[in-house]
Structure formats: structure tokens, C-alpha cells
Amino acid sequence: MREIVLAARDVRRDYPVVGEPVHAVRGISLDVAAGDWVAVVGPSGCGKSTLLNLLGAIDRPTAGSISIRGKDVARMNDAEATRFRLTGIGFVFQRFYLMPTLTASENVELPMSEAKVPRAQRVARARELLTYVGLGARADHRPYQLSGGEQQRVAIARALANQPALLLADEPTGELDARTGTEMIALFDRLNRDGTTIVTVTHDEELAQAARRVVHMKDGAIVDQVVRRPLGDDAPAARGATA
Amino acid sequence: MMLRLALATLSRRRARTALTTAGVAVAAAMLLDMVMLGSGMRESFRGFIEQQGFQIRLTPRGTMPFDSEATVGGGAALVQAVSADPDVVKVAPLIGSKIFSRVTAASTSANTPPSGADSVVAAFVLGVVPAVQGDYLIVEGRELAAPDEMVVNASYLAATGFAVGDTVQIAAGYDAQMRRFAGTRTVRIVARARFVMLGGTERAAALPLETVQAMGGPERADRVSVVMVATRPGADIETVRLRLEAADARVSALSTAAALKFVDERLGYFRQLAFILATVSLAVGFLLVTTLVTVSVNERIGEIAVMRAIGVARWRIVAQVMAEGVALSLVGATIGLGLGLITAKWLNGILAAFPGLPAAFDFFYFEPAAAFRSLGLLVLCGIAAGVWPAWRAATLPIAKTLREEAVA
Numbered sequence: 078m079r080e081i082v083l084a085a086r087d088v089r090r091d092y093p094v095v096g097e098p099v100h101a102v103r104g105i106s107l108d109v110a111a112g113d114w115v116a117v118v119g120p121s122g123c124g125k126s127t128l129l130n131l132l133g134a135i136d137r138p139t140a141g142s143i144s145i146r147g148k149d150v151a152r153m154n155d156a157e158a159t160r161f162r163l164t165g166i167g168f169v170f171q172r173f174y175l176m177p178t179l180t181a182s183e184n185v186e187l188p189m190s191e192a193k194v195p196r197a198q199r200v201a202r203a204r205e206l207l208t209y210v211g212l213g214a215r216a217d218h219r220p221y222q223l224s225g226g227e228q229q230r231v232a233i234a235r236a237l238a239n240q241p242a243l244l245l246a247d248e249p250t251g252e253l254d255a256r257t258g259t260e261m262i263a264l265f266d267r268l269n270r271d272g273t274t275i276v277t278v279t280h281d282e283e284l285a286q287a288a289r290r291v292v293h294m295k296d297g298a299i300v301d302q303v304v305r306r307p308l309g310d311d312a313p314a315a316r317g318a319t320a
Numbered sequence: 321m322m323l324r325l326a327l328a329t330l331s332r333r334r335a336r337t338a339l340t341t342a343g344v345a346v347a348a349a350m351l352l353d354m355v356m357l358g359s360g361m362r363e364s365f366r367g368f369i370e371q372q373g374f375q376i377r378l379t380p381r382g383t384m385p386f387d388s389e390a391t392v393g394g395g396a397a398l399v400q401a402v403s404a405d406p407d408v409v410k411v412a413p414l415i416g417s418k419i420f421s422r423v424t425a426a427s428t429s430a431n432t433p434p435s436g437a438d439s440v441v442a443a444f445v446l447g448v449v450p451a452v453q454g455d456y457l458i459v460e461g462r463e464l465a466a467p468d469e470m471v472v473n474a475s476y477l478a479a480t481g482f483a484v485g486d487t488v489q490i491a492a493g494y495d496a497q498m499r500r501f502a503g504t505r506t507v508r509i510v511a512r513a514r515f516v517m518l519g520g521t522e523r524a525a526a527l528p529l530e531t532v533q534a535m536g537g538p539e540r541a542d543r544v545s546v547v548m549v550a551t552r553p554g555a556d557i558e559t560v561r562l563r564l565e566a567a568d569a570r571v572s573a574l575s576t577a578a579a580l581k582f583v584d585e586r587l588g589y590f591r592q593l594a595f596i597l598a599t600v601s602l603a604v605g606f607l608l609v610t611t612l613v614t615v616s617v618n619e620r621i622g623e624i625a626v627m628r629a630i631g632v633a634r635w636r637i638v639a640q641v642m643a644e645g646v647a648l649s650l651v652g653a654t655i656g657l658g659l660g661l662i663t664a665k666w667l668n669g670i671l672a673a674f675p676g677l678p679a680a681f682d683f684f685y686f687e688p689a690a691a692f693r694s695l696g697l698l699v700l701c702g703i704a705a706g707v708w709p710a711w712r713a714a715t716l717p718i719a720k721t722l723r724e725e726a727v728a
């Protein structure tokens with residue numbers, strides 16, 4: 078049996094708004110094993126982003142439990158959750174969200190610096206990661222000097238900086254054109270094959286096809302799950318996903 | 321790296337940072353000037369009073385030195401009585417009055433007087449005992465040695481066109497309608513001097529005490545305006561003061577401390593104003609920094625949310641935001657220190673030209689401790705200004721902020 082990295086049990090999230098609260102996530106249970114790649118898909122507003130934020134401990138569930146590597150994320154205080162996000166989770170956002178005043182390398186170093194990784198070590202690892210995502214030559218460039226696809230690669234390198242147990246990505250191809258999106262999918266595929274556990278939320282059919290498992294959501298609940306490539310099956314993924 | 325992030329924010333918006341820094345610098349300069357102004361006049365007075373070397377002043381009861389035209393009679397006897405006190409080492413009687421100098425084409429030796437060929441120049445005159453006087457410092461020439469000698473200041477020379485060495489005509493009184501002089505004397509100018517208690521622009525002269533008394537006719541005979549008293553080193557000034565006051569019912573005895581207190585009271589309004597303006601400067605500095613830091617936090621709210629999302633601790637965000645405020649107020653205060661000193665000097669020049677003020681009177685007194693204390697206070701304000709925006713930045717709801725950023 079593979080280790081279960083993520084175990085969510087009956088997770089709910091209500092947004093208090095005037096009148097009837099919005100039940101964005103209503104009772105989701107989900108297990109993700111080490112090395113898996115889950116794509117969460119569903120119509121807009123079905124609660125995908127909300128779920129991802131809960132899994133990544135940047136938001137708290139109204140009810141239910143989320144355990145990542147045995148730690149109950151839902152019950153952490155702010156300091157613990159922050160620490161957990163730093164070392165346990167890698168986040169990739171639709172809009173990249175790099176620090177505009179830092180170079181690509183510094184952006185990747187930022188979480189390591191926060192985790193008190195010695196300077197020489199973090200500089201070396203930032204180079205390594207940037208090379209891994211194909212941007213070895215752009216380490217000293219600032220975000221505005223990079224294309225959207227390149228920025229997203231830097232963001233992925235940043236997410237991997239502290240070797241997280243889980244990589245979470247919310248619409249990572251949402252802001253990219255089709256070709257760049259395909260390249261990004263190939264990068265995710267390579268990451269996953271190299272052992273990274275990934276949960277992506279997406280509208281992008283191509284991205285969903287590349288994942289090992291597709292979870293369909295509707296109205297805050299999981300309505301269907303399809304295992305496309307079981308763990309251990311490392312045959313080339315669906316179209317476009319070759320590195 | 322966090323510090324770099326904070327400072328990068330400031331350098332990203334150069335113009336805005338520069339403007340805010342300039343604002344803080346102006347507030348700091350204003351604060352410094354007000355602190356300097358608050359103590360400046362007092363310190364100047366102290367300097368003058370102490371420079372004269374007398375600790376006690378006897379004046380007609382109920383008046384301040386030269387506060388009015390009041391005089392007391394029996395000056396010689398008073399001086400003698402005071403001198404008899406075992407703790408008194410020096411007694412300098414003074415009389416203050418006016419003289420009128422007749423300026424004719426013939427009377428000027430060098431330049432033609434600016435006021436015309438035949439005119440009358442009024443001046444303040446002090447009757448002094450040359451051996452003990454502490455009222456002027458000779459710049460050129462020598463001390464009074466005879467009854468018909470006179471010491472004058474530069475303003476007097478400028479107004480009359482006279483020069484040191486000239487023999488001139490003066491009078492104790494002048495009737496402008498009748499063009500008639502009263503109590504005239506012919507005296508020789510023996511020195512140009514700086515009168516410590518008088519304004520640089522005020523025309524002033526000094527004559528031997530007896531000469532001034534005699535020029536005033538019988539009603540001024542043996543009268544004095546002030547008797548300056550120097551005490552023996554180590555003597556208890558307050559005891560001596562009380563003793564002198566008790567000895568003669570016609571006079572008040574005022575110690576340096578009391579004189580300063582009097583000055584303090586008179587300047588109370590002034591200092592209050594300075595205090596209020598200083599407080600306003602602090603508030604302005606505070607608001608400027610809060611505004612800039614708040615704007616900058618709002619601008620970076622997404623960035624901050626991302627930092628929080630990827631695991632940057634709250635206190636690091638707080639430190640980052642506050643570093644901005646600290647950097648701004650430190651730089652602002654440093655520039656403000658220079659700016660404050662320059663403006664103080666400039667304002668001093670303007671204010672010193674006011675008539676009736678002693679030459680070299682300083683309105684602004686630079687006391688390093690007070691200056692640095694006030695600027696330190698400003699920097700503290702800058703730090704405090706960052707607290708609220710920093711806390712807001714550190715406690716923002718991460719998911720909600722990111723969502724709003726994505727919408728924006």
C-alpha cells in the first residue's frame with residue numbers, strides 16, 4: 078500500500094453571506110496517495126478553488142477533517158498552518174503571483190529563506206529547480222522580463238522549493254495559451270513521474286486528461302471519479318503530456 | 321530578503337517615496353525648529369544675563385530692568401549701602417535715557433550722514449560706571465575715561481555718519497517744533513562697542529553715569545534705573561537678594577534665576593505655541609507615514625497574501641511593512657535635521673532684525689540632546705505609524721484576498 082498523503086473527511090465550507098450562507102463545499106471526502114495526481118474538474122462555482130484552499134491550509138473548513146501526512150490541517154493555529162504551508166505544501170496559482178521586485182532565482186529562494194535554509198544551499202537549489210523547469214538561463218530575470226508560461230514555471234519551481242508533500246495547483250494553465258498550456262502539462266507530468274503528489278483544479282480538459290485520476294465536482298460535492306492511470310502505471314500519459 | 325522586499329517597495333514608487341520623505345523631512349525640520357525655538361529665547365537671555373557677570377539686579381520696586389522710565393533717587397547712597405554688604409563684590413549703577421545727536425555737514429568727519437546735512441538722530445543712552453560696567457563690549461577704541469567721552473554702537477555711527485575719534489554735540493532733550501536742544505554737551509566718541517542687551521539695529525550710546533545724570537538737569541540728579549550687583553563666589557545669592565531688598569523699601573532685588581523665570585513667564589505663550597506646533601509636526605509625520613504605508617500595503621495586498629499562502633510568517637510581514645515606515649522616518653528625520661538647522665539659521669536672521677532685541681540674540685537654540693530626543697520621537701512615530709497597516713497586512717484572510725485579487 079502506498080502512503081496516503083492526503084485524507085479529507087466530510088469537509089464542509091460555508092461562506093457566511095447575507096441571507097442563506099453559501100455552501101461552497103458540502104461534505105467532501107477524498108484520499109490522495111503518495112505519487113498520485115488528481116485533477117478536480119467541474120462547472121464554474123462548484124467549489125473547486127474553495128476545496129483546494131482548504132487542502133492547502135489557507136482557509137479553514139466549517140466542518141470535517143483534513144489530514145496531510147497525518148497532521149490535522151483543520152485544527153492548526155495560524156503559526157502552525159503557516160509553517161505547514163511553508164514546508165508541507167507547494168502552491169501554484171492561476172496568476173503565477175511572483176514577487177515582482179525579486180528575480181526568478183530569488184522568488185524560488187523566498188520560501189527557502191523563510192525556512193532558514195542556508196544561503197549557499199538555497200541558491201544552489203533554486204538554480205537546480207529553475208533548470209528542472211527549463212529556465213536555468215533566466216535565473217536573474219525579473220518577472221516582467223518573463224512570458225506568462227515562464228512565470229508559471231518559476232512559480233512551480235518556487236512551489237517545489239521546500240520539497241512539499243503535496244503540490245496544489247489552481248487552474249495552472251488558466252492564463253496560458255494552448256501551446257504553453259501543453260508545455261505546462263508536460264512539466265506537471267514529469268513532476269508527477271518523478272514522484273511529486275499533485276492535486277490540480279482545472280477547467281482545462283487537456284490538463285485533466287493528463288492526470289492519473291479525475292474527480293468530478295458539482296455543487297460542492299464529488300459526483301464521480303475516474304482513474305485513468307493507476308499508480309505504478311507509468312506508460313506515457315494522454316496526448317501532449319510527454320516531456 | 322525580507323528587508324529587500326520592503327525597500328524594493330519604496331524604490332518601486334520613487335516619486336511617491338521621495339515626496340513622502342520630503343514631507344516627513346519638513347515635519348521633522350518644523351519639529352526641530354519648534355523645539356529649538358522653545359528653549360532658544362530663554363537660553364539667549366540666560367547667556368546675556370550671565371555674560372554681564374552680575375547675579376542680582378536692583379530696580380525701582382515693582383519694575384523690571386529698563387522696563388519703564390522709572391528711576392530711584394539717592395543713587396550714590398544706594399550704591400554705597402549695597403557695597404557695604406559683605407557678600408557683594410561689585411556694584412554697577414546704571415541709568416537709561418535718550419540722547420539726541422546733532423548732525424551737521426561740518427560735524428561729520430568722513431561720510432555724509434544718510435539722514436541729511438543737518439538733522440537730529442535719537443539714540444538710547446546708558447549712564448555707566450566704566451570700571452564695572454557689563455553692558456557693552458568694545459570693538460574698536462578704548463573704554464570711557466573722562467566725563468565728556470562717549471561709546472557708541474555701529475547703528476549709531478551709521479545713522480549719524482560719525483566715526484570713532486569725532487567730537488560731536490549731543491543733548492538730553494530736543495523740541496522738534498522749536499528745533500531747540502536741552503542739556504547739551506560736547507563729547508568725543510572714544511569707542512565703537514556692541515551692547516549686549518540691545519538689538520543690533522537699535523542706536524545706542526554709553527556715557528559716564530554722572531554725565532547722563534547731569535544732562536538731565538536737577539530732576540535726574542543722583543538717580544539710577546538699575547543697580548547691578550555681583551556677589552562673592554560661594555555666597556548664597558538668594559540670601560543676599562532678600563537682604564538687599566529688605567534694606568531699601570524703594571527697590572526690588574531680582575536674581576538671575578528670577579529674571580529668567582520672569583522671561584520664562586513672558587515667553588510662556590511663545591513656548592506653548594512652539595509646543596503645539598511641534599506636536600502638530602509629529603502628527604503630520606505620523607499621518608504621512610501611515611498614509612504611505614497603508615497605500616503601499618493596499619497596493620501589495622495580493623503579494624502579501626501570496627507570501628502568507630506560501631508560508632511566510634505573520635511577524636515577518638509585520639516586520640516588512642514596518643521596515644518601510646522606519647526607513648521613511650529615519651531618512652526623513654535625517655534630512656529634517658539638516659533642513660531644520662538651515663531654516664532655524666535663516667529664520668534667526670529674519671527675527672534678529674526685529675528692533676529692540678539684543679545683538680546676536682538667538683531665537684533657536686540647538687541643544688543636541690533635545691534635538692535628538694525630538695527626532696527620536698519622530699522616528700518612534702514613524703514606527704508606530706506602521707503598526708496598524710502592518711497588523712492589517714499580517715492578519716488578512718488569505719483565501720479571500722487572493723480571490724479578490726484574481727477578480728481585480
Ligand SMILES: Nc1ncnc2c1ncn2[C@@H]1O[C@H](COP(=O)(O)OP(=O)(O)OP(=O)(O)O)[C@@H](O)[C@H]1O
Nearest residue numbers: 092094099101120121122123124125126127128720
Ligand atoms: N468569500 C466568499 N464569500 C461568499 N461566497 C463565496 C466566497 N468564495 C467563494 N464563494 C462562493 O462559493 C462557491 C464556490 O466558489 P469557488 O471559487 O470555490 O468555485 P470554483 O469551482 O473554483 O469556480 P471557478 O471554476 O469559476 O474558479 C461559489 O458559488 C462562490 O460564489
Ligand SMILES: [Mg+2]
Nearest residue numbers: 125126127247
Ligand atoms: Mg476557482
